[in-house]
Amino acid sequence: MKITDLYIDQDVLDLPATRVICDRLKMPGQVVDSADPVYEKLSRTAAPVDQGKKILFLTRNKGAFLRPCPGTDYYTCCNYTILHFGTFCTMDCSYCILQSYFHPPVLQFFVNHNDMDASLDEFFQQKKRARIGTGEFTDSLIWEDIYPFTSHLIKKFAAQNHAILEVKSKTVAIDHLLTLPHNQKTIMAWSLNTSDIVRTEERRTASLDARLAAAAKCRDHGYPLAFHFDPLIIYPGAEAAYRLIIEKLFATIRPENIVWISLGTFRFMPDLKAIIEQRFDRSKIIYGEFVRGLDGKMRYFKPLRIRFYQQIVSFIREFAPHVTLYFCMEDDEVWEKSFGFAPHQYGGLPMMLDQSAARHCGLL
């Protein structure tokens, strides 16, 4: 993590995580009594998104640490729970929603971990099945070199039997996690894409081979795995390119080690288009055949994405006929035409995923 400016909320100055991070970064932090100076600094720069990846603000999560994934009504959501421990990312993917999601985008790390632990303890006491992830508003593992956050969570989840933690990443910072007592309650997950997309659209991410090698290491240490083909991007030659990565995946990982694989074609809020055009002037991904979806996001024209999904599903099914495969935010028509069934026939998507987690991770 290359940080040029460190800001510390006065309120968290004495917290243990703040001290650890300051020691590791070896840089003086500027103490502020609100987020305003941080946002001001960003708003004065010509490229706030780029600058936001270098400015770290240590602060308190004043809202809920555990919150439902912001799914929308029309499309089927998996009812994931987000563990909101930080925002933004040091990697730089053209399609990343975070570029337009936060105003302004800035690296924030919430260091009031006592509050987070209390939220988790309270949640665990309810003994209800849940899938909790840290990779929604940031990458799960980019923070590891400044604070061993995921290690802490893995140990915490290992001590209960009702919820799983999904650590989702495009990095390979996993070596320090391998020997932890995870009790199979942490799923190590990677986003996968074609080599063309990784090369042209995912700046500063680990290569596909490195991601798969990291997944194999985790598997060797007993971690359940998951993979996310999201965003699937339609471009000339995409089907063959996705076929290659699917072949590679199953040449490395056996289907029985995979808790689930998600699929989701590229979708974005209309505001993101101008940002991608400005920041990734060679990128063509926004010039697909998009229409405005019922949630306001731009999505590939439905017949086009159904045909694409059908192809990807058939590739995966060829190698892994029984692996749990699901769509992130699609409707029944897409499910039925691509999978041959709709989630409600199996009790709904959340139940399908809970059951898969129960089988692979020993949830009660």
Added chain:
Amino acid sequence: MAVDALKASIARIGLVSPPILKLQPENRYIVVSGFRRISVCRALGLQKIPARVMGLGSDDGQLMKLAIADNAFNRSLNIIEQATAIFKLSPFLPDDDRTWHSECDPIGLTVNPGLIRKLKKIRAASSDLKEKIAAGKISLTVGLELAGMDDGSRVQFLTIFDALSPTLNHQKEMIRMAGEIACLEDKPISKIFNSLEIDNIIKDPDMDRNMKISRVRRKLKDRRYPEISGFEKTYHARVKRLTLPESIALHPPTDFEGNDFMIQFTFRGLPQFKEICDNLLRLRDHPDFAAILEKSREDN
């Protein structure tokens, strides 16, 4: 004020607003503002006119502001004149152009940071484009898009806009679609237009202006969204084969994204209602209607 009107005014009531001059060494003067007024007075044969003379040590920044204010408060400046004024003024303004509006407001230039950025860019545009922007034939927004293009592409657009006078929204749509096609195909826009034979549409004597605009837009859309265009054509062909009377209208989900179709019908009296019911019943077993509801891509 047009030159003729200015001439008539000076001839009738004299020079209301004297030009501003700056004293130079050896008792020479340069004109700070009022070129048109001096020219008109000359044309009227006036030998002497009053002028306001600024001293040798006058601040150049102040003089520039004076010149701009003198013009801006006499008549409204067009967008290119505003761009020129901003350009000339810029050496005398702070580096941070977000504060410029406070300097510009008192001299009659109503600008905000966004407009200043646009004006700075348009200043470097080609003269043909600037003329059209100044004349109000091309909006500043569209002008900025065109200014960033290669010469061939810009000329193509100006030719289309000149010939067809499309609305601002249609201009923007044409620019966006052509630009995106060019990006996808790695070709200059001018080549895209050539391959789409846009020139032939513009010159077609059998089409009126609206038909031409519609044809140009369709050509661009077909190329930019081949899948969507193809699907829509199939859909319309199927609807046509349903041979529905005008009293029945079938509405698909917007962009075929949702799943709710709608049938709307109007009728007068029972006989027409019965006819509509017969038609609706006929739809139930019509293969094209089934294909429409299935949203299948392949047409039979």
